Amino acid sequence: MGGWGMGRGGRPTENTCRMKDTPLSNCERDFLLKAIEEKKRLDGRQTYDYRKMKITFGTDYGCCFVDLGKTRVMAQVSCELVAPKESRPNEGIMFFNIELSPMASPAFEQGRQSELSVKLNRQLERCLRNSKCIDTESLCVVSGETVWQIRVDIHMLNHDGNLMDAASIAAITALCHFRRPDVGIQGDEVTVYSPEERDPIPLSIYHMPISVSFSFFQQGTYLLVDPCEREERVMDGLLMIAMNKHREICSIQSSGGIMLLKEQVMRCSKIASVKVSEITELISKALENDKKARKAGERCGFAESMPQERITALKMDETPVEMTDVTDRANDIVQNTEAPPQTVPSPVVPVPGVGQIGQGLQNAWGLEEDDEEEEDVSSHEEEEEQVTKMEEEQHEKESREGYFIYFNWVHF
Amino acid sequence: MQRQYTVYLQSFISRPCVRMFSSLKLRVGEVLLPGDEFSFDTADRLSLTEAVKAEKVVCGPGLRRSGDRLLVCKSGVLRHKEPNTFWMDSQQRRYVPAKGESIIGIVTVKSGDVFKVDFGGSEQASLSYLAFEGATKRNRPNVQVGDLVFAQFVLANKDMEPELVCVDSSGRANGMGVFGGGGLLFSVSLGLVRRLLAPHSEILTDLQQLFPCELVVGMNGRLWVKSSTVQQTLVISNLLQSCDTMTAQQRQQLFRRVAQGAL
Numbered sequence: 122m123g124g125w126g127m128g129r130g131g132r133p134t135e136n137t138c139r140m141k142d143t144p145l146s147n148c149e150r151d152f153l154l155k156a157i158e159e160k161k162r163l164d165g166r167q168t169y170d171y172r173k174m175k176i177t178f179g180t181d182y183g184c185c186f187v188d189l190g191k192t193r194v195m196a197q198v199s200c201e202l203v204a205p206k207e208s209r210p211n212e213g214i215m216f217f218n219i220e221l222s223p224m225a226s227p228a229f230e231q232g233r234q235s236e237l238s239v240k241l242n243r244q245l246e247r248c249l250r251n252s253k254c255i256d257t258e259s260l261c262v263v264s265g266e267t268v269w270q271i272r273v274d275i276h277m278l279n280h281d282g283n284l285m286d287a288a289s290i291a292a293i294t295a296l297c298h299f300r301r302p303d304v305g306i307q308g309d310e311v312t313v314y315s316p317e318e319r320d321p322i323p324l325s326i327y328h329m330p331i332s333v334s335f336s337f338f339q340q341g342t343y344l345l346v347d348p349c350e351r352e353e354r355v356m357d358g359l360l361m362i363a364m365n366k367h368r369e370i371c372s373i374q375s376s377g378g379i380m381l382l383k384e385q386v387m388r389c390s391k392i393a394s395v396k397v398s399e400i401t402e403l404i405s406k407a408l409e410n411d412k413k414a415r416k417a418g419e420r421c422g423f424a425e426s427m428p429q430e431r432i433t434a435l436k437m438d439e440t441p442v443e444m445t446d447v448t449d450r451a452n453d454i455v456q457n458t459e460a461p462p463q464t465v466p467s468p469v470v471p472v473p474g475v476g477q478i479g480q481g482l483q484n485a486w487g488l489e490e491d492d493e494e495e496e497d498v499s500s501h502e503e504e505e506e507q508v509t510k511m512e513e514e515q516h517e518k519e520s521r522e523g524y525f526i527y528f529n530w531v532h533f
Numbered sequence: 534m535q536r537q538y539t540v541y542l543q544s545f546i547s548r549p550c551v552r553m554f555s556s557l558k559l560r561v562g563e564v565l566l567p568g569d570e571f572s573f574d575t576a577d578r579l580s581l582t583e584a585v586k587a588e589k590v591v592c593g594p595g596l597r598r599s600g601d602r603l604l605v606c607k608s609g610v611l612r613h614k615e616p617n618t619f620w621m622d623s624q625q626r627r628y629v630p631a632k633g634e635s636i637i638g639i640v641t642v643k644s645g646d647v648f649k650v651d652f653g654g655s656e657q658a659s660l661s662y663l664a665f666e667g668a669t670k671r672n673r674p675n676v677q678v679g680d681l682v683f684a685q686f687v688l689a690n691k692d693m694e695p696e697l698v699c700v701d702s703s704g705r706a707n708g709m710g711v712f713g714g715g716g717l718l719f720s721v722s723l724g725l726v727r728r729l730l731a732p733h734s735e736i737l738t739d740l741q742q743l744f745p746c747e748l749v750v751g752m753n754g755r756l757w758v759k760s761s762t763v764q765q766t767l768v769i770s771n772l773l774q775s776c777d778t779m780t781a782q783q784r785q786q787l788f789r790r791v792a793q794g795a796l
Contacts (some may be wrong), residue, residue, distance in 0.1 A: 144651055146639045147679035148713035148757075155715075156763045163767065 142228035145354050153355050157343050163351060164190075169392055171347045174400070176294055176407040182321065183299030187291040190349065191281035196291035197274045198299040202313070205261070205268040213260020214270040217245050219277070219288055226280035241285060244374055245275070248289055248330050248363040252371035255296065256325040262304055267311055269301060271324070282349035285361055289332040294404050297326055298411065330371040331400050332363040333393040341379050346392065360386070362393040366401040553603065554588050554617065561613040565621065571603040588617065595621025626722045628653050628753035630689035635709070637718070637751030638697065640680045648676060650684070653720070653753045656694055660684060664698035666706035674711070681713035681757065683749060712749065716759030719770050723754050725777045735781060739788045740769070 153163070160168060172190030179185070183198030205212065219241045221229040229235065249255075260269040273295060275288050300321030303314045336348035336356040345352060348359075358377025364370050370390065375381060469477045556571050592598060595607035596619060605611075609623030628636075630652070638650035641657060648660040660682065665674040676682070684697040699709040729736055729750050740748075746760035746769055756773060760766040768791065776784045 141651075143653065144639050144641050144679065146681050146713070146718060147677070148681050148716060149718050150679075152715065152717045152763075152766075156767065159763050161763055161767060163770075165767065165771065 142226060145351070149351065150355050153351060154338065157338050157345065157352075162345065163349065166347075168344065169346045169396075171396065171400075172349070174290075174403060176290070176404060178298060178407070178411045183295050185291050185295040185298055186278075187287050187294065189281075189283060189287040189290075189347070191279055192283060192287050193277075193279040194284070194287040194291045195276045195278055196288075196295035197276075198271060198295045199274070200269050200271050200299075200301045202262065202267050202311070203270045204266065209257075210265040211261050211268075212257040213268045215250055215255060215257065216270060216272045217242065217249065217275070217292070218273070219245060219275045221277050221280075224279070225277040229277070229280070237284075240376070241288060244285055244332070244361060244363075244372070245288060245292060247372045247374070248332055249273075249292060249296075252328075252330045252363070252365075254293070254326055254328050254330050254365075254371075256327060259325045262311055263306065263309075271296075271299075271301075280350060282351075282353045283334050283347050286332055286334050286347065289330070289363065290400060290404065293326075293329045293331065294407070296324060297329070297404070297408055299324055328365040328367060328369070329401055329404065330363045330365045331397045332361050332372075333396050335360040335362070335389050335392075337377070337379055337381070341381055341385065344385070344389070346396070360389055362390055364390070364393050364397045366398045368394050554590055557590065557603070557611070557619050558613065561611050561619070563611055564609070565605045565611055566608045567604075567606050569605040572601060591618040593618060593620025595623055622724070624722055624724050626720070626754055628723060630654050630658070630686050630695045630753075632686050632689045634689075634752040635683060635685040636697075636753040637749060637755040637757060638682050638684060638753075640676055640678055640682060643676065643678055650682060650697055652695075652697075652751075653755065654695065658686070658695040658697045660697040660699070664700055665710060666700050666704065676711055680711050681718065682711050683709045683751065685709065713757060716747065716749075716757050717766050717770050718755060718757050719774060720754050721756060721774055722777050723752070725773070726750055726752055726754055726756070729756075736773075736776065736784065739785060740772075743769070743772075743788060743792055 156162070162168075164172070166172070172192075173188075175186075175188040177186045177188075179197075181197075185196045187194050187196075203214065206214065219238060221235065221238045221241075223229045223231050255271070260271065262268055273292050275291055277284055277288075300316075300323050302316065302321050303319040305312045305314060334347065336345050336352060337343070337358045337360065338345070338356055340357060345356075348356060353359075356377070358375065358379035358381075360381065361372075361374045361376075362370060363372040373386075373390075471477055553571055590603075592603065595605065595609060597604050597606050605621060607621045607623045609621040611619060612622045613619050630636075636652045638652040638658065638660075640648050640660075641651050642649035646662055648662065649657045650660050651657050662668060662673055662676070663670075664684075665676075668674045682697075682699060684699045685701075686695055687698050688696040699706060701707045701709075725736075728734060730752070740746075744760060744765050746758055746765065748769075749757040751757075756770075758766055758769050758773070760769055772787065772791065776787065779787065
C-alpha cells in the first residue's frame with residue numbers, strides 16, 4: 122500500500138504517499154449535473170427520497186447501527202459518575218464525539234482532526250445539546266458532588282454520503298436505547314447497583330431531534346435530499362435542518378456559501394418535517410422490536426445483526442433501478458439517425474483463412490493527403506474511406522476486443 | 534480467459550508431474566482457500582511399464598510454487614484451461630497493476646512532462662505526454678486534469694511506480710487516449726470485468742439485446758458507459774453493477790424484465 126515511511130514517534134513522515142480518495146473525473150461531474158437537471162439520480166431515487174434505512178442494535182444497551190444505503194454508522198453510549206461543572210452543579214454532563222475512521226473512506230486519516238470531523242462534531246452538538254432533548258437534571262445524583270456523565274461515541278464505518286443524518290439518527294436512537302445503572306443514596310453514600318441487582322433505568326428524553334440534509338446544485342436551482350457520496354462531491358452547498366416530530370426546528374446550518382431564498386428554506390423545512398416524522402416512526406418501531414426481542418430472550422446483538430456476506434453466497438441487496446421511460450424507442454432512434462454505412466451481412470472470405478466483417482479503420486500509414494481524424498468511438502455511424510489491408514484488420518478486430526464492442530445495427 | 538491473465542505464469546515442470554496434474558484436475562471447480570496445497574508423494578511408486586511423460590503444469594494467479602508443492606494463495610474457485618493451465622478465480626475489487634493490461638485512469642496532476650494518473654492502485658501511475666499518438670515536443674496532447682484516459686501499462690512492478698502509455702508498440706493509438714464526454718464512469722469487481730472481456734461473453738450478448746450503447750472496459754474494474762439518453766445510461770450502469778453477483782439465469786431474467794420496460 123504505497124510507501125508508508127515512519128519517522129520518529131511513529132507518525133508518518135510528510136512525503137509518504139497517503140491513500141487519497143479517487144478523484145472525481147470531469148466526465149462524471151458533467152454527467153451527474155446533467156442527470157440532476159433532468160431530475161434523475163444515480164440510483165433511481167426521486168428528488169425527495171431517502172435511501173433505504175436500517176437500524177439494528179448491539180448486545181449492550183446503547184449500541185446502535187444505522188445503515189443509510191451504503192453509509193454505515195455506529196453509535197455507543199456509555200456513562201460514568203463524575204463531579205459536575207462548577208457553573209451547573211445540578212446538571213449532568215453530555216459529551217459527544219464523532220470519529221471518522223479510515224475504514225469509512227480512504228480520504229479519512231487516523232488521528233487527524235480534519236475539517237469535516239470538526240464540522241460534524243459541531244453540528245451534532247448543536248443538534249443534540251442545544252436543543253435540550255435530554256433532561257440533564259435527572260442525571261444529577263448528589264447536587265454539587267456527583268452527576269452522571271453520558272458519553273456518545275459515534276464511529277463512521279462506511280462513507281457513502283450524508284454522514285450527518287446517519288450520525289444524528291444513530292445518536293438519538295442509541296440514547297433512547299441506553300439504560301443507565303440505578304443508584305441508591307443513603308445519606309452521603311452513593312451505591313451504584315449492577316444490572317443484576319436492579320434493572321437499569323432509561324434516560325429521560327423529551328424529544329428526538331433528527332437532522333435532514335439538503336444538497337443544492339447549480340447555484341441553488343436544483344435540490345436533492347440525502348445526497349450520496351458522488352452527489353456530495355459535485356454539490357454547491359448543503360443545508361442541514363434538525364427538527365423533531367413536533368415540527369420544532371432545533372438547528373439550521375447552511376454551508377458552502379450559496380445564497381438561498383426565503384421560499385427555498387421554507388420549502389425545505391416543510392419537506393424536513395415530513396421526513397422527520399417518517400424517520401421517527403422507523404426509530405420507534407426499531408426500538409419496539411428490540412424490546413420485544415430482549416423480553417422474549419431471543420439472541421440479539423452484534424453477531425446476529427451482521428448479514429451473511431460470504432463469497433460463496435449469491436445474495437445481494439436489490440439495487441433499486443428506475444425504469445420508467447426506458448422504452449424511448451429504438452425505432453425512433455433508428456429513424457432519426459442517418460443511414461448507417463453499407464453493412465456486410467455476413468462474413469466475407471476474401472482469401473482462404475481470412476474472414477472479413479465490415480470495413481475496418483482507415484489506413485493512416487504513408488498517406489499524407491488524408492487527415493487523421495480522431496477515431497470517433499460511436500463508429501458504427503462512421504464512414505470508412507477505404508479498405509485496409511487484411512492483416513491490419515484482423516489485428517485491429519482482435520485488439521479492439523479488449524476495450525470496446527461494436528453493436529451492429531439491427532434493422533427492425 | 535487466458536488473454537486476460539498477462540500476470541506471471543509459472544511453469545512447474547517435474548517428472549512425476551502426472552500426479553500433480555491429476556490431483557489438480559480433480560479439484561477443478563472447487564472452492565479453495567489459502568493454505569491448501571497440492572503435493573505429489575515421492576513415496577508413490579512409478580509404474581515402470583507405463584510411459585511416464587513429463588507434463589508441464591502452468592500456474593496462473595492465485596497459485597504459487599514452493600519447493601515441490603503447489604500452494605493456493607488466494608481464496609476462490611480453481612479453474613482449468615486446456616491443456617495444462619490452472620488458476621484461482623477470485624472475487625476482488627482491489628486492482629494490482631500488471632504489464633500489458635489496459636485500464637481507465639483519471640488524470641490528477643499535470644506537471645511538466647508527465648501526467649499522474651489515478652487508476653485505483655496503491656500509487657498513481659505516470660503517463661508521459663509523448664506517449665500519445667502524434668505527440669511531439671511542440672505538439673502536446675490536449676489532456677486536462679480530471680480527464681479519463683484509456684491506457685495500458687508498460688511497466689508494472691511492485692517496486693517501482695507504474696508507467697502508462699496511450700500508444701501501442703507501433704506508435705498508433707489503437708483506441709487508447711483521452712475519452713469520455715457525456716458518459717458515466719463506475720466501478721465493478723474485477724471478476725465481472727474479466728467476464729465481460731472474455732471471448733463470447735454472455736453478459737455482453739445479453740446487453741446487446743437491450744439498447745445500443747458504448748462501453749469502455751478497463752481492467753482495473755472501471756467501466757464507462759454512454760447511451761442515447763441519461764436514463765438509459767443509468768439503467769445500464771445499474772444493471773452492470775447488480776449483475777456482478779447474479780447467476781446467469783437471474784441475470785437473463787433481469788435483462789428480460791428491463792427489455793420489456795416493466796421494471
